[in-house]
Each structure stands twice: as structure tokens, then as C-alpha cells.
Amino acid sequence: MRVVSAQQMRELEERAIRDFGIPSLLLMENAALAVIQEVRQMLEDRHIQLSAGRATVFVGKGNNGGDGLAVARHLLILGMDITVYSFARAEEFKGDAALNYRLYQNTGGKLFTIEGEKQRRLVRISLAQADVIIDAIYGTGFRGALPSLIDEYVEEINRAQVPVVAVDIPSGVEADTGKVYRKAIMADATVTFGLPKLGHFLGVGPAYAGRVSVDPISIPERFLDDEKLTTSILTEDVCQYLPIRSLQGHKGTHGRGVLVAGSEGMTGAALLAGKAALRSGIGLLQMVVPRGLAEGIDLALTEATVWGAESEKALNGNAWPVIYERAEKAQALAIGPGLGQEPELLLVIEEVLRNLPLPVILDADALNVLAKEPGILGWRQGRGPLILTPHPGEMARLCGCTTEEVQANRLELAISKAVEWESIIVLKGAITIIAAPDGRAFLNPTGNPGLGTGGTGDVLTGSILAWLAQGVEPLAAACLGVYLHGKAADQLTGEFGLSGYTAGEVADQLPKARRSLENNH
Numbered sequence: 001m002r003v004v005s006a007q008q009m010r011e012l013e014e015r016a017i018r019d020f021g022i023p024s025l026l027l028m029e030n031a032a033l034a035v036i037q038e039v040r041q042m043l044e045d046r047h048i049q050l051s052a053g054r055a056t057v058f059v060g061k062g063n064n065g066g067d068g069l070a071v072a073r074h075l076l077i078l079g080m081d082i083t084v085y086s087f088a089r090a091e092e093f094k095g096d097a098a099l100n101y102r103l104y105q106n107t108g109g110k111l112f113t114i115e116g117e118k119q120r121r122l123v124r125i126s127l128a129q130a131d132v133i134i135d136a137i138y139g140t141g142f143r144g145a146l147p148s149l150i151d152e153y154v155e156e157i158n159r160a161q162v163p164v165v166a167v168d169i170p171s172g173v174e175a176d177t178g179k180v181y182r183k184a185i186m187a188d189a190t191v192t193f194g195l196p197k198l199g200h201f202l203g204v205g206p207a208y209a210g211r212v213s214v215d216p217i218s219i220p221e222r223f224l225d226d227e228k229l230t231t232s233i234l235t236e237d238v239c240q241y242l243p244i245r246s247l248q249g250h251k252g253t254h255g256r257g258v259l260v261a262g263s264e265g266m267t268g269a270a271l272l273a274g275k276a277a278l279r280s281g282i283g284l285l286q287m288v289v290p291r292g293l294a295e296g297i298d299l300a301l302t303e304a305t306v307w308g309a310e311s312e313k314a315l316n317g318n319a320w321p322v323i324y325e326r327a328e329k330a331q332a333l334a335i336g337p338g339l340g341q342e343p344e345l346l347l348v349i350e351e352v353l354r355n356l357p358l359p360v361i362l363d364a365d366a367l368n369v370l371a372k373e374p375g376i377l378g379w380r381q382g383r384g385p386l387i388l389t390p391h392p393g394e395m396a397r398l399c400g401c402t403t404e405e406v407q408a409n410r411l412e413l414a415i416s417k418a419v420e421w422e423s424i425i426v427l428k429g430a431i432t433i434i435a436a437p438d439g440r441a442f443l444n445p446t447g448n449p450g451l452g453t454g455g456t457g458d459v460l461t462g463s464i465l466a467w468l469a470q471g472v473e474p475l476a477a478a479c480l481g482v483y484l485h486g487k488a489a490d491q492l493t494g495e496f497g498l499s500g501y502t503a504g505e506v507a508d509q510l511p512k513a514r515r516s517l518e519n520n521h
Contacts, residue, residue: 001233002226002229002231002232003200003231004197004231005176005197005198006175009140012219016219022218026218027217028063028067028100031067032070034191035071035167038189038213042132042188053132054083054129054130055080055083055131055133056084056126056127057084057085057136058085058133058134058171061086062139062141065136067167068135068136069101072084072104072109073104073109076104076108084110084111084112087113090113120156128160130162131162132163132165133157133165135164136167137185139168140197142169144174146183154184158186163188163189164185165191166187166191166210168197169190169197169200169205169209170185170186170208170209171184172185173185173205173208176198178199178205179199179203180205187210189213190212191213192213192214193214194219195229196214201233202411202431202443231441231443232440233442236521238483238484239517239520241477250283252283252284254284254470255284255468255470256283257284257285257331257466257468257469258323258330258334259273259274259287259337259465260336261287261336261337262290262297264292264293267300268338269364270287270297272455272504273337273458275507277466278301279508279511280462280465282465286307287301288315288323288326289309290313291309291311294307314340317345317347323351324351327356327358330358331359331470332358332465334360334461334462335348335349335362335363335366336362336364337363337462338458340365341365341369345366349376350379356384358384359385359468359474359477360384360387361388361468362387362388363388363389367390367394371394371398374398377421386421386422386424387423387464388424388425388426389457389460389464391428392410392429395414395427399417406427410427414427414433414435418435418437426464426482428460430449431443432447432486434478434479444482445486446482446490448486448490448498450497450498451489455502456489456503459503460485463510464478464480464481466481467480485506487513488507489501491509492505
């Protein structure tokens with residue numbers, strides 16, 4: 001599913017009105033009906049009949065307020081007790097919003113205008129009696145901080161302990177960035193229209209939006225799936241990338257992958273990445289590790305073949321001949337988990353970038369070493385696919401900026417660097433971003449805070465390596481690996497909640513995550 005900016009959504013709506021002849025009022029009416037479906041479900045979940053419920057609706061003067069007035073009218077007709085508070089005077093409504101105000105009046109609805117502190121007591125009473133709150137103050141056109149008066153009432157709404165449904169996006173959240181400058185509505189659910197917005201997934205937007213549902217509101221599918229819209233949200237449709245196994249298949253046809261990893265004190269990273277590759281179905285996993293650690297890793301991960309390079313505690317320049325020999329018959333290579341940062345490793349990475357035409361993943365310490373000479377990425381251009389899997393700190397070192405700067409512009413930075421470096425970038429985080437060299441980007445909705453524990457990044461690298469080795473195209477392999485990694489973690493919350501499970505348990509859950517994806521399709 002595509003994800004859009006506020007401007008892109010406006011253009012899609014204008015196309016639907018201009019080219020398809022859909023009246024703008026119909027779009028607003030359909031938006032209202034979609035919100036009502038969410039309200040009905042929210043009340044039913046609490047065993048409240050819609051006709052017996054009470055709703056408090058907050059509206060602004062724009063089209064978002066018009067949506068809210070249409071919602072209020074329909075709920076009033078359906079028998080709900082409705083109170084509408086407006087941060088605009090009646091004469092400030094324009095166009096479709098003004099028409100919906102008149103229709104709401106004609107249905108018998110009343111509107112209370114909030115002009116200052118004197119309405120605070122009345123609002124508190126309404127909130128205390130409400131079964132649901134509708135937020136239609138600001139929509140996707142909002143930028144910056146809320147006016148101080150609205151700030152104060154937003155605080156009252158957030159304190160009310162009443163379920164909130166936001167119309168399109170919670171008021172106070174920027175639709176393009178997910179930024180909140182002072183306060184914003186904390187919604188339990190958001191009903192958005194046409195396509196999801198970037199702000200539902202970026203920044204702190206997800207924390208404010210709650211559960212997001214999308215309604216097309218009659219905008220034609222061919223508009224919503226326009227290839228010019230280059231950012232998408234990953235869905236279970238990633239199952240199309242899963243390789244189909246032949247009944248005559250064997251370990252040689254299920255992919256050979258090389259994992260270059262491990263150093264003294266960091267063998268766990270190598271083992272976790274290796275386990276994840278095996279759990280993701282790789283046919284043959286070949287691990288290149290320091291010779292002094294090879295025996296222990298061999299005993300701990302018996303399904304892999306382990307090759308020791310001429311070093312005791314951490315890999316150095318002597319590793320390259322072993323890596324090259326293993327890679328000659330492999331379909332993919334990953335380097336980095338627990339590798340250490342020996343200065344000579346930069347020479348190894350240079351050789352990998354220059355001389356291996358197979359898909360290569362650079363992760364963890366490989367990225368930290370690369371950050372000392374990021375210019376060598378240019379040597380990879382035209383030689384083979386490259387995937388970089390940084391967390392925000394590693395991305396900051398690669399880009400020569402601060403982690404805060406990375407987090408403030410995650411999507412733009414990932415895309416620009418993917419294009420500049422001609423690489424696929426997997427920028428890890430609460431919403432992991434997969435950016436491609438052609439400017440496309442994918443946002444991953446799976447995963448949860450439990451993944452914030454040591455070793456989960458190594459698991460992701462091993463999983464992507466396995467999909468590459470099995471012949472999945474690099475961009476698809478990155479998307480598939482990220483989605484299943486998060487899905488495995490989500491499945492573990494049923495037993496553990498949002499913390500307490502380990503990276504190894506995520507790796508062990510990967511086959512079940514894959515199987516559930518297959519079963520759903």
C-alpha cells in the first residue's frame with residue numbers, strides 16, 4: 001500500500017474530482033461514514049449500543065472540521081447524544097464544511113463555540129459523560145505547534161480517559177513528518193482517507209495515531225496505486241517474494257551464503273546471525289570467523305560449516321583469501337556482526353566491495369569500519385548489489401552527522417543516501433525504512449519495543465542473507481527479512497508481552513512467522 005504526503009493526497013483528491021467527476025462533498029460524506037464505522041466498532045467492543053451512546057465532537061474551521069460535522073450529523077440521526085464544540089465561529093466555515101454545518105443544524109444539532117477559558121467547565125462535563133470523543137480539529141494540512149488555546153483543550157481531552165477517534169490524523173501531528181511540537185491529541189484509533197500518511201508512521205506519529213484504518217472514500221484504485229507514489233507500507237503481500245521450493249530441491253539448490261562475523265567477546269553476534277540464516281531456510285551456511293574462535297562456534301552451531309581465518313581474536317587482513325574462496329560458489333555474503341574494528345578490516349571491506357559480484361550485506365562493525373572511509377562505497381558501483389543495515393547511530397557515523405539529525409529526517413536521509421551510494425539501505429528503528437537506489441522506500445509496520453535488546457540486529461542480517469542466498473532479489477529480500485523479523489517479534493508478545501524475549505527466540509520464531517504468512521495467502 002502506498003503512503004503519501006499531505007500534498008500528494010490533496011492532488012489525488014483533486015484528480016478524483018476533476019478526472020473522475022466525484023463531487024468533493026461525496027468524498028467528505030464517505031469519510032464521515034468511515035469514521036462512524038470505527039465509532040460503532042469501538043462502542044460495540046465495550047458493549048455499548050451506538051443509539052445509546054454519547055459522543056463529544058471537536059471541530060476546526062477547515063475540511064477536517066467539515067468531516068467532523070458530517071460525522072456528528074450521522075451519529076445524531078442514528079440516535080446518539082451528540083455535543084459539538086468548535087474552535088471556529090459558524091461564519092468561518094467555508095465550502096463543503098459550511099454546507100455540512102447547515103446540514104447538521106437542519107438535523108437538530110447544536111454547536112458550541114470555544115472562544116476562551118469560559119467554556120472549559122462545560123467541556124469537562126461533556127468529556128466526563130462521553131463514551132467516545134471525535135477529533136476533527138486539524139487535518140493533514142496542519143504544520144507547527146497548536147495555538148495555545150487549543151493546546152489547553154487538547155490537554156483536557158487527553159486527560160479524559162475516554163476513547164478518542166481521530167479524523168485523518170490526530171490534531172497536532174504533522175502529516176508529513178509525524179512531529180509534535182507541543183501537544184497533540186492522543187488517539188486510540190485514527191481513520192484516514194485514500195491512503196495512509198507519512199506522519200502515521202514517522203516520528204512520534206505512531207504513538208499518537210493509535211490503530212490506523214484506511215478507507216478509499218471512492219477514490220479510484222488506479223489513482224491510489226499510481227507508480228509515481230514512491231513510498232509504500234509493507235503488508236502481508238511480501239509473501240509473494242517467498243521462494244517456492246521444488247520437491248526435488250536439496251541443500252545446494254536452497255542457497256549458499258557466507259557470513260563473516262565474530263570476535264573475542266562477540267561470538268554471540270555471529271551465532272545469532274547464523275541461527276537466523278538457518279531458521280530462514282538457507283541451504284548451506286558458511287561462516288568465516290577468527291581461527292581462535294572457530295572450534296567454539298562450530299560446536300555451538302553444528303548446522304553451519306565454519307572456516308577459521310589466520311587470526312586469534314578478531315579478523316584482520318588475513319581473512320580476505322578465506323572469504324574470497326568461500327564466496328566463489330555462494331549466492332550472497334554478509335559481513336559485520338560482532339566483527340570487531342581492527343584497522344585492517346577496512347582493507348577486507350575494500351576487497352569485498354571491489355571483487356565480489358554477488359549481493360553483499362554490510363552490517364554492524366563493518367559499517368563502523370566503513371564510516372572511517374565512506375568514500376570507498378563508490379568502488380561498489382556497477383559491481384553488484386549492496387545492502388547496508390545501519391541503526392541510527394551507525395547511520396550518523398556514515399553520514400558524518402548526529403543521531404538526532406538522522407532521527408529527525410529518517411525517510412529523506414535514507415532515500416538520499418540510497419540514491420547517492422547506489423545501495424539498498426535498511427535504516428533500523430521503530431518503523432524500519434528500506435530505501436532503494438531508484439528512490440523508492442518501504443516502511444515496515446511489524447515489530448515492537450521488545451526488539452530493543454542485544455542481538456536482534458544480528459538476527460535481521462542473518463535472515464536477509466538467507467533470502468538473498470535463496471535467490472530472492474535484493475530489495476525484496478530486504479523487505480521480506482525486515483517484515484518477518486518484526487512479525488516474529490510480534491508473535492512472541494502473545495507469550496512474553498513487550499519485553500523479556502531474546503534475540504535467539506526471535507530467530508527461532510522466524511519459521512513460524514513465515515508459515516503464518518504462507519497460511520494467510
